[in-house]
Amino acid sequence: MADDAVIRFRDVSKIFSRPDGRGNFTAVDRLSFAIEKGEIVAVLGKTGCGKSTMFNIVAGLIEATAGQVSVIGHDPFREFAFFRGKIGIVFQNDRLMPWRTAFENVLLGLQILDVDASKSKEIAMRWLARLGLTGHENDYPHALSGGMRQRVSIARAFAVDPEILLCDEPFSSLDEMTARDLRAEFVRLVRQNGKTAVFITHQINEAMEIGDRVLVFHRPARIAYEAQIAGNADDAGRQRIRDEILRVLSLESAPA
Amino acid sequence: MTRARSIRFLQAAAGLLILAAAWEIASFFVPHFIFPPVPAIIARTVEILITGSLLADVLTTAARIFAGLIGAFLCGCILALAIGRSRAIENLLTPVLTFFQGIPALSWVVFAIIWFHGTEFRIFFIMVMTTLPAFTFQILDAFRSMSKDLLEMTLSFRPSRAILFRFLIVPTIVPGILTAFKVNLGNAARVVVVAELVGATGGVGYELLRQQQLFDMAGAMAWTLQLVLFVLIFQQIITLIETRVLRYRAVAERAI
Numbered sequence: 001m002a003d004d005a006v007i008r009f010r011d012v013s014k015i016f017s018r019p020d021g022r023g024n025f026t027a028v029d030r031l032s033f034a035i036e037k038g039e040i041v042a043v044l045g046k047t048g049c050g051k052s053t054m055f056n057i058v059a060g061l062i063e064a065t066a067g068q069v070s071v072i073g074h075d076p077f078r079e080f081a082f083f084r085g086k087i088g089i090v091f092q093n094d095r096l097m098p099w100r101t102a103f104e105n106v107l108l109g110l111q112i113l114d115v116d117a118s119k120s121k122e123i124a125m126r127w128l129a130r131l132g133l134t135g136h137e138n139d140y141p142h143a144l145s146g147g148m149r150q151r152v153s154i155a156r157a158f159a160v161d162p163e164i165l166l167c168d169e170p171f172s173s174l175d176e177m178t179a180r181d182l183r184a185e186f187v188r189l190v191r192q193n194g195k196t197a198v199f200i201t202h203q204i205n206e207a208m209e210i211g212d213r214v215l216v217f218h219r220p221a222r223i224a225y226e227a228q229i230a231g232n233a234d235d236a237g238r239q240r241i242r243d244e245i246l247r248v249l250s251l252e253s254a255p256a
Numbered sequence: 257m258t259r260a261r262s263i264r265f266l267q268a269a270a271g272l273l274i275l276a277a278a279w280e281i282a283s284f285f286v287p288h289f290i291f292p293p294v295p296a297i298i299a300r301t302v303e304i305l306i307t308g309s310l311l312a313d314v315l316t317t318a319a320r321i322f323a324g325l326i327g328a329f330l331c332g333c334i335l336a337l338a339i340g341r342s343r344a345i346e347n348l349l350t351p352v353l354t355f356f357q358g359i360p361a362l363s364w365v366v367f368a369i370i371w372f373h374g375t376e377f378r379i380f381f382i383m384v385m386t387t388l389p390a391f392t393f394q395i396l397d398a399f400r401s402m403s404k405d406l407l408e409m410t411l412s413f414r415p416s417r418a419i420l421f422r423f424l425i426v427p428t429i430v431p432g433i434l435t436a437f438k439v440n441l442g443n444a445a446r447v448v449v450v451a452e453l454v455g456a457t458g459g460v461g462y463e464l465l466r467q468q469q470l471f472d473m474a475g476a477m478a479w480t481l482q483l484v485l486f487v488l489i490f491q492q493i494i495t496l497i498e499t500r501v502l503r504y505r506a507v508a509e510r511a512i
Contacts, residue, residue, distance in 0.1 A: 061408055084414040095409040099427045099504045108423065112413040142506035160413065 005034035005070075006164060006196045007058060012067030014053050014221075027053040028221040030067065040190055040197045042211030042229075044204065044245065046252060050221025051200045055168050058198060059089055072163060085113045088157035090170040090186075094149040096141040102152045103128060103137035109160040127155035131185065147178035154182070158189060165190060165197040171206070183209055204245050208238060216245055218252050292474035300478035310463075314482045317452065317460040320376075321444045321486070324383020325437065331384060332391030332436070339392070340399045357389040361447045365454050375456050382451045387440045394439070398432020399425065434498050438491060445487045 014028040027050040035041050045051050056062045057069055060076030060083060069075060074082050088109070096105045106127055110120035128137055131151040141149055150170060157165060167186070171179035187210055190197045199210050207214045208229055216225040225248040227241045276294050283291040304310040335353070339346040364385045368378040402425065410424045452461025460483050467475035 059412055061411065081414055087412060089409070089412040091405070091409060093405065095405045097406060097424075097427065099502075101504075108410070109413045112410075112415045112419055112423065140504040140506075142504070 004036060006037045006039075006072055007033075007035040007198065008068070008070040009033050009054075009057075010068040010070075012054075012057065012064045012069055014050075014057060014062070015065045026220040028057070028064070031221050031223070032067075033215060033223060033226075035196060035198065037196050038194055040187070040199060040210060040212045042199045042201060042207035042214045043217060044201055044207040044214055044249075045217030045221070046219070046249060047202060049217045049219040049252070051202075051217055052168055054217075054221050055166060055198070055200050058164075059087060059166055085109070085160050086163050088160055088162035088165045090150075090154055090157045090165065090167040092169045092172060094141070094146075094153040096149055096152055096156075098141050101138045101140055102133060102144065102148075105141070105152050106155045106159050109156055113160055123159050124155075127159045128152075130189075131155045147174050147182065150174060150182060154186065154189075158193070161193070163196060165195050167197065167199045169201055172201070172203075179206075186210070204242055204249075207245075208242065214241070214245065216248050218248075224248050224251070289471055289473055292477065296474045297477045297481070300474050301481050304478055304482055313459050313463055314486065316458050317448055317483065318486050320379050320383065320448050320452075320459065321441070321490075323380055324387065324448065325440060325444050327380060327384045328387040328391045328440065329433070329437070331388055332395050335388075335392045336395035336399055339396055353389040353392055356385065359385075361386045361450055364447075365451055368451070369455050378455050379448065379451045383444055383447060386447045387444055390440055390443065391436050394432055394436035395429060398429040398436075401432070402428045430501055431498075434494055434501070438494050441487060441490055441494070445483055449483065 009031050011030045011032055012028055013026060013030055015024045015026050017024055029050075031054060043051050043054065053062070057064050058071060058076060060071075060080055063077040069077070071083070072086060076083055076087070096102075097108065100108065103124055106124040107120055110123060115123070125137065128134060131154060133148060133151055133155070136144060136148060141152070144152065150173075154170070170186075171182050174182065183206060189195075199207070201207050201210075212228070212230040214225075214227045214229055215223050216227075218224040225245060227244065229238070229241065279291065280294045283293045288296070304314065335349060339349055361382065364382045368381050372378045372381060406424060406428075410420060415423065448459070449461040449464060452459040453465050454461075456462045460479050463479045464476055467473075467479060
């Protein structure tokens, strides 16, 4: 495991109480991994395998039941305020505030971080332009297409210049052409800006297209397979990895 | 004015004109102290509006309604936020508010007369007590309908409580607050008349009592119309605010 890890899980578990009060269920089971600075790690797994739970633990939105979680050397749940401006999240759905225009949505994080107003406006306009949304600054979310809304949410995450980007299946609800364009744009932006990114997906192609490394999860969230994509540029090598991922995923039974 | 709005306006006007025509026809067959002619009612209504001392009564009632609504709204906000944040407070207060909801306005009038001396405080107390439960429950509903997705998204930027309140909670509950004002305005207008009827020396309710003692139906109708006009104007103001504040909402072209 790398020593200069930006994100590190050590034997992390997360156990939830069942909503009906009949016992508990384990969503994450003694999970350990490390992600280095500047790395893009794709986390792949079937629906319900605990990917999003792991994501929420990294984001500091929920607390691990057991184990050690370290993000930039701090606990993301307990040291909540430390992470102001350090983590940017792109969610599965765009999560735009309907009462804010596209521009105001991008501005949100900057306003929360109390960035100077004129500087905030300039940053928000720049990110909207980079994501091809010039001319739509004053549109409310309902007037934007699904792809445009997701672009706004990406702009919102990048605008605060976070060290870490967390993405939870951000393109899963988009058509393939739009998703492909946004994937390429996303990778370009992450690389250009030297970010560390965790990208959750349930699509093998997407994971291999985006990730420097792919972690395949089995339920409850634990690593069943890990593959280095960067450095395996030849078609035969990538095909071997794809086949292995498929084989590992097929070993898992359907969710209970 | 758009064509659709013009049609709506004409339809509403037609309904009122039919009512006025039916009243006028009735006045031909029934003694005028029971059904006074419409022109007589209009003349009395105009007289009230252009006579300073009489208009002061209308404005006094309007001020009492405003004061009562604002008082109930502020108390309702505090109670709703307290209930929304604590299950124990919810368990404590919900039965009390439900109990208050069951108390008739007239009972509050009697209680106020027994408990307090000052007329204005009595009326304020009655207004607050009769509209407080509805305000509290409506604001609480609006607070609870807050999107968990938007809450998580906003929390990912690590806002302070004050910023979270300003950027997320306030915009979330504003539609509910406007609805609460609309609903409670009608209730408040009815209650204030009862309160003034029994315990005041001025205002629309007091004047209605005088018209009853004088057996002056035209006067009673004219004073009632003052209150109706006030409610309609205030409803229109709320609608204008709603149109402005909630302009982000998508409007379907086809009506349901």
